[in-house]
Amino acid sequence: MSELLLSARALRKAYPSGDRRIEVLRGVDLDMADGESISIRGESGSGKSTLLHLLAGLDRPDSGHLAWEGSADTGASRRARFVGMVFQAFYLIPELDARQNVLMARRMLGPLDGAARERADQLLAKVGLAERSHHLPSQLSGGERQRVAVARALMNSPRVLLADEPTGNLDERTGDAVIELLLGLCADTRTGLILVTHNAGYAARASRRFLLHLGVLQG
Amino acid sequence: MPWYLYLALKQLFPSGRRLPFFTLICVLSVALGVGLLVVVLSVMGGFSFELHRKMMDVTGDVQVRASDFVREPAALQAVIEKVPGVLATTPFAEGYVMIDFERRPAFPTIEGIDTTRVRRVFPIDRYLIAGSFDALDDDGVILSSQLAASLGARVGSRVEVYTPLIVEKLKADEVELPTELTVAAIFEVGHQQLDSSTVVVTLRRMQQLYGLSGEVHGINVRISPDIDADQEADRINAAIGLAQRDGRLKPAPGLAAKSWKQVNRDFLWVLQLEKNMMLFILLFVVLVAAFLTMSLLLVLVLKKTREIGLLSALGASRRQVALCFCLQGVGIGVAGTASGLALGFVFGHFRNDLVRLLTSLTGSQQLMERFYQFSQLPWHADPKDLGIVVFSALALSTLAGIIPALIAARMNPVEALRHE
Ligand SMILES: Nc1ncnc2c1ncn2[C@@H]1O[C@H](COP(=O)(O)OP(=O)(O)O)[C@@H](O)[C@H]1O
Numbered sequence: 001m002s003e004l005l006l007s008a009r010a011l012r013k014a015y016p017s018g019d020r021r022i023e024v025l026r027g028v029d030l031d032m033a034d035g036e037s038i039s040i041r042g043e044s045g046s047g048k049s050t051l052l053h054l055l056a057g058l059d060r061p062d063s064g065h066l067a068w069e070g071s072a073d074t075g076a077s078r079r080a081r082f083v084g085m086v087f088q089a090f091y092l093i094p095e096l097d098a099r100q101n102v103l104m105a106r107r108m109l110g111p112l113d114g115a116a117r118e119r120a121d122q123l124l125a126k127v128g129l130a131e132r133s134h135h136l137p138s139q140l141s142g143g144e145r146q147r148v149a150v151a152r153a154l155m156n157s158p159r160v161l162l163a164d165e166p167t168g169n170l171d172e173r174t175g176d177a178v179i180e181l182l183l184g185l186c187a188d189t190r191t192g193l194i195l196v197t198h199n200a201g202y203a204a205r206a207s208r209r210f211l212l213h214l215g216v217l218q219g
Numbered sequence: 220m221p222w223y224l225y226l227a228l229k230q231l232f233p234s235g236r237r238l239p240f241f242t243l244i245c246v247l248s249v250a251l252g253v254g255l256l257v258v259v260l261s262v263m264g265g266f267s268f269e270l271h272r273k274m275m276d277v278t279g280d281v282q283v284r285a286s287d288f289v290r291e292p293a294a295l296q297a298v299i300e301k302v303p304g305v306l307a308t309t310p311f312a313e314g315y316v317m318i319d320f321e322r323r324p325a326f327p328t329i330e331g332i333d334t335t336r337v338r339r340v341f342p343i344d345r346y347l348i349a350g351s352f353d354a355l356d357d358d359g360v361i362l363s364s365q366l367a368a369s370l371g372a373r374v375g376s377r378v379e380v381y382t383p384l385i386v387e388k389l390k391a392d393e394v395e396l397p398t399e400l401t402v403a404a405i406f407e408v409g410h411q412q413l414d415s416s417t418v419v420v421t422l423r424r425m426q427q428l429y430g431l432s433g434e435v436h437g438i439n440v441r442i443s444p445d446i447d448a449d450q451e452a453d454r455i456n457a458a459i460g461l462a463q464r465d466g467r468l469k470p471a472p473g474l475a476a477k478s479w480k481q482v483n484r485d486f487l488w489v490l491q492l493e494k495n496m497m498l499f500i501l502l503f504v505v506l507v508a509a510f511l512t513m514s515l516l517l518v519l520v521l522k523k524t525r526e527i528g529l530l531s532a533l534g535a536s537r538r539q540v541a542l543c544f545c546l547q548g549v550g551i552g553v554a555g556t557a558s559g560l561a562l563g564f565v566f567g568h569f570r571n572d573l574v575r576l577l578t579s580l581t582g583s584q585q586l587m588e589r590f591y592q593f594s595q596l597p598w599h600a601d602p603k604d605l606g607i608v609v610f611s612a613l614a615l616s617t618l619a620g621i622i623p624a625l626i627a628a629r630m631n632p633v634e635a636l637r638h639e
């Protein structure tokens with residue numbers, strides 16, 4: 001039997017707000033198969049980021065169960081290989097050039113070798129930034145920065161890529177290009193993709209589509 | 220290179236960009252503290268080094284004394300001179316006298332020396348400021364500069380010397396007249412403590428003044444400069460012990476050799492204490508630099524909050540995040556200490572030019588030479604002092620990195636990512 005890439009059962013998360021608690025997630029179930037692409041839409045504040053953080057193992061649910069390829073180990077060192085993340089605000093390290101930002105993901109796994117550097121260059125070429133690999137983030141446009149972030153997320157050949165509104169800070173045309181890139185690269189490398197987006201058009205391109213509403217995922 | 224070290228270095232010294240203000244300020248403040256320590260300790264070290272040399276010039280490298288008298292100096296000298304490493308020996312007798320010049324009295328210590336041998340042990344000519352050593356005969360005397368000044372005596376002046384022997388004789392109803400001596404030379408060692416009022420006469424004259432018949436108070440020994448004085452004193456003691464056992468020397472109570480360090484132990488201790496106090500006080504400059512580093516690192520941690528969140532998303536553990544910031548403290552410590560050492564030694568190299576420039580600007584050159592008896596700033600960098608400075612600067616900078624590192628490590632990655 002083939003293991004599920006990622007499975008979440010009855011994830012609940014609440015935040016204290018004054019003397020009440022806001023129940024953000026009220027029992028999220030999600031099963032994801034290898035190489036699948038999933039889109040999640042939802043209003044602002046509906047808990048999409050919260051859910052992605054839980055799925056990435058960055059935060060613990062109040063209750064519920066999460067497994068990556070059948071294992072409940074979602075610790076830091078496993079995360080470095082298993083998950084790639086792309087954020088709305090890029091989060092590039094300003095002191096490092098594009099290539100070093102991509103390599104930063106690989107450094108988490110141990111010393112760099114020639115193959116790693118080669119892969120970083122290939123990825124930068126794939127996202128169309130071969131010429132800009134020695135530019136600092138401050139010298140790149142928003143779309144270019146996000147493409148560097150995509151290359152970084154894919155550097156360690158993760159099994160699943162979590163993208164949290166990756167086009168949120170980009171204009172439409174640039175956003176389109178980034179989405180094309182994400183979908184294309186993930187399909188090519190059979191990497192699972194969970195895409196959180198407001199854009200119905202982008203969401204429609206995923207193989208499965210969900211809406212996060214009132215703390216649960218609706219198909 | 221682990222990623223946290225790489226990132227720490229890149230944040231301190233990004234390639235292809237200007238040095239960040241943060242790095243510059245922190246490194247500079249540590250460097251100033253370390254540089255100041257190096258300069259002050261080396262100049263103090265230089266002064267005490269000069270002082271040590273003067274002490275050795277005054278007491279010899281090793282001094283052999285008995286509890287009262289050395290009764291057979293020649294035999295003892297023969298034993299000492301056989302010890303390997305001993306270059307020369309000279310006997311001395313000492314005491315107190317009253318000296319009178321034109322009704323002005325003074326009570327200096329008196330030193331009787333063997334004029335034929337003393338130069339092999341003491342570079343006596345180096346310290347003469349008037350007259351000549353060769354002019355010292357049994358009717359001559361050499362005065363220390365302060366004594367000569369207070370008496371108003373000059374080379375050629377005739378001074379009267381009264382000894383305790385006169386008092387002894389008086390008790391037996393005998394009268395002995397004071398001895399009249401001619402000032403042959405005046406010396407100055409160049410340090411208050413060592414330049415106390417002293418007169419020097421020939422050993423024969425001293426023995427006559429004190430009613431001694433061939434006894435001396437001790438033997439001064441010059442040893443080869445590349446051997447340790449303490450160890451040589453031990454060797455001489457062993458040789459004396461052996462000679463007493465096989466009868467070459469008669470047993471004498473308390474006969475023992477001491478190195479110049481042991482003879483001047485109290486004074487050397489005070490010098491060392493002064494230097495240690497200075498080290499301690501100036502270390503506060505480095506401590507303040509460490510506080511500055513810490514506060515700027517704290518600001519950096521807050522500024523980099525979202526990056527800390529990102530690093531967690533990339534798979535960094537909390538320990539590694541902490542190390543990344545702690546290593547920035549270490550990096551500042553290393554860079555600051557290195558540039559501080561460089562700064563200190565560059566100052567050391569050009570110190571005399573700087574002093575000359577300063578004194579000529581303020582017109583105080585002669586004043587300084589008169590008061591400090593030097594025109595060159597002495598310099599001696601003790602590796603042990605440098606080691607303490609380097610170690611403390613590195614330790615304090617590392618400590619400065621620890622608190623920001625702990626704060627970074629305690630950050631919740633999710634909240635860090637949401638940070639605005
Ligand atoms: N640390 C927190 N403390 C309190 N409330 C929080 C915290 N984090 C998120 N929330 C709340 O949880 C809800 C979901 O937030 P989020 O997951 O960011 O939504 P989305 O990404 O869908 O816009 C919001 O109402 C937000 O105010």
Ligand SMILES: [Mg+2]
Pocket residue numbers: 048049050164
């Ligand atoms: Mg969100």
